Amino acid sequence: MVGLILKDLMTIQRQMKAQAFVLVFLLVMAIFMQQSSMLLAIIVFIVTIQAITALSYDEQSKWDKYANTLPISKADIVFSKYILSVMLMIIGLVMALPILFFINFFTNNETEFFLTFNLIVTLALCSLAVLLPIYIKFGSIKGRIVLIALCFIPGFLTGMFKEYIPDMPQTFLYLKQYVYLTPFGGLLLLCLSSLVSTAIYKRKEF
Amino acid sequence: MNAIEIHDLHKGFEGFFLKNISFSVPQGTVMGFVGENGAGKSTTIKCMLNLLKKEYGEILLFGKDHVEHELSIKNDIGVVFDDLHVPETLNATQLDKIMSKVFQTWDSGYYFERLAQFKVPKRKKIKELSRGMRMKLSIALALAHHPKLLILDEPTSGLDPIIRDEILDLFLAFMQDETHSILFSSHITSDLEKIADYITLIHNGEILLSESKDALLYEYGIFKGNSEEVNDLPKHAILRTRPGTFGIEALVLKKEVNEAFRLERPSIEDIMLFFVKGSV
Incomplete structure (x- = not known):
């Protein structure tokens, strides 16, 4: 497991360095615009999505064919990608938080910070929970197509069942008090997703 | 004891079947696995490694079922495919660090000795290495945890005779230990003539013969x-x-x-x- 995570970190190292420039640019923008939540969202997503980059590199080099000749269980191969993504997210947060506090110190909009933070982390966890099984099942090219198709489903469903959905702002206000629970929900979803991915991976042939 | 024993292996795809594959590789010997392209060599090897799931049949490596004892078996085997399947942004030194976390018996000293012997650059990215270099690196990776069995799937195809000769010498050195065994799939029959003790011929997914090379x-x-x-x-x-x-x-x-x-x-x-x- 450690070997696998190490391999992924080494593989995406270069990619991360390249994206560091984008981050610096965004940082400057966020400071000028005094938009701390935008910065947080971008940092968390860029860093978290690197797990998908690692999967693409694996696919390109047919790494799984080789990894499955090594004394590593299939469950560990899948699980390492989940641990990697959560690790990267934590790194992203650790990187982003001091900057955010710095921006917030000058802008004084701390009230909404906790809400935004929770929602961003939850959204990142949920995206991973959906993305990883799709990429493991379909690979990066087909995975992208399935993903685009999936993006339309929420809109489609909302359109279909519009009349049954209660007043949106009211619902959000009601749900706001539970927002601190959402990252745990996201984490739970990620755990379930890892079980699904492992089941998918175990049926795969290389 | 047999390092590899396969009984009645079946595996089917659309338009291709492995039928009644049975052969064994005695410990301490080199088995040359020959057949034309598409005969079923790689499919058989992938079934042995559980990369493909067999339909039925029995595969024993070191006398143990290849699925039930998968991880312990994989500790003792080294595999070389016809290309090096690791992300191309990595280099040989990084691979050493990774493999030392994968194998308890990983021998960095031996690994770097082989790289030096083969003149494989330690810090050059894999994508910048020539095909010959990639194969040499692949072989160093397969040997550095001191496996008992090498499974080689066309390791010399597409390489020039000089490099092939160097690689065959390394395999012969590996065979100095009489508990070691090799399954060597190739369609370059001259390589097998140099190194193999037994020959198994596969054609259209069926074994046509499996005998000692001298016989x-x-x-x-x-x-x-x-x-x-x-x-x-x-x-x-x-x-x-x-x-x-x-x-x-x-x-x-x-x-x-x-x-x-x-x-x-x-x-x-x-x-x-x-x-x-x-x-x-």
């Missing part, structure tokens, strides 16, 4: 003549015939044929061609 080379002979001369050969001695440059060529069992018939010594390539393209 094949010394017990078989090729008779070249016209159809009348071939008719004079004892029927039970003829294994296969095929049209030759000056008539008919027949692969025969030497000891069943009178010494008056002039027989040529076959190569593995000849035997492969007789079995694949010849008629019974």
Whole structure:
């Protein structure tokens, strides 16, 4: 497991360095615009999505064919990608938080910070929970197509069942008090997703 | 003990089947696994490694079921494919760090010695290495945890004779330990002639023969003549015939044929061609 995570970190190292420039640019923008939540969202997503980059590199080099000749269980191969993504997210947060506090110190909009933070982390966890099984099942090219198709489903469903959905702002206000629970929900979803991915991976042939 | 034992292996795809694959590789020997492209060599190897799921049949590595004891078996084997399947942004030094976390028996000293011997650059990215270099790196990776069994799937295809010779020497050095074994799949039969103790020939997903190389080379002979001369050969001695440059060529069992018939010594390539393209 450690070997696998190490391999992924080494593989995406270069990619991360390249994206560091984008981050610096965004940082400057966020400071000028005094938009701390935008910065947080971008940092968390860029860093978290690197797990998908690692999967693409694996696919390109047919790494799984080789990894499955090594004394590593299939469950560990899948699980390492989940641990990697959560690790990267934590790194992203650790990187982003001091900057955010710095921006917030000058802008004084701390009230909404906790809400935004929770929602961003939850959204990142949920995206991973959906993305990883799709990429493991379909690979990066087909995975992208399935993903685009999936993006339309929420809109489609909302359109279909519009009349049954209660007043949106009211619902959000009601749900706001539970927002601190959402990252745990996201984490739970990620755990379930890892079980699904492992089941998918175990049926795969290389 | 047999390092590899396969009984009645079946695996089907659309348009291709592995049927009744059975052969074994005794410990301390090199098995050459020959067959034309698409004959089923890689499929058999992938089934052994559980990269493909067999339909039925039994595969034992070191006497243990290959799925039930998958991880303990994989600690003791080294695998080389026809290319190096690791992300191309990595380099040989990074691979050492990764593998030292994968194998408890990983020997960094041995690994870097092999890299130095093969002149593989330690810090050059894999995508910048030539095909020969990638294969040498692949072999160093397969050997550095001191496996007992090497499974090689076309490791020398596409390499020049000099590099192939160096690689074969390394495999011969590996075989100095008599508990070590190699399964070497290739269609370059001259490589197998140098290194193999046994030959297994696969064609259209079926094993046509699995015998010791010496038995094949010394017990078989090729008779070249016209159809009348071939008719004079004892029927039970003829294994296969095929049209030759000056008539008919027949692969025969030497000891069943009178010494008056002039027989040529076959190569593995000849035997492969007789079995694949010849008629019974």
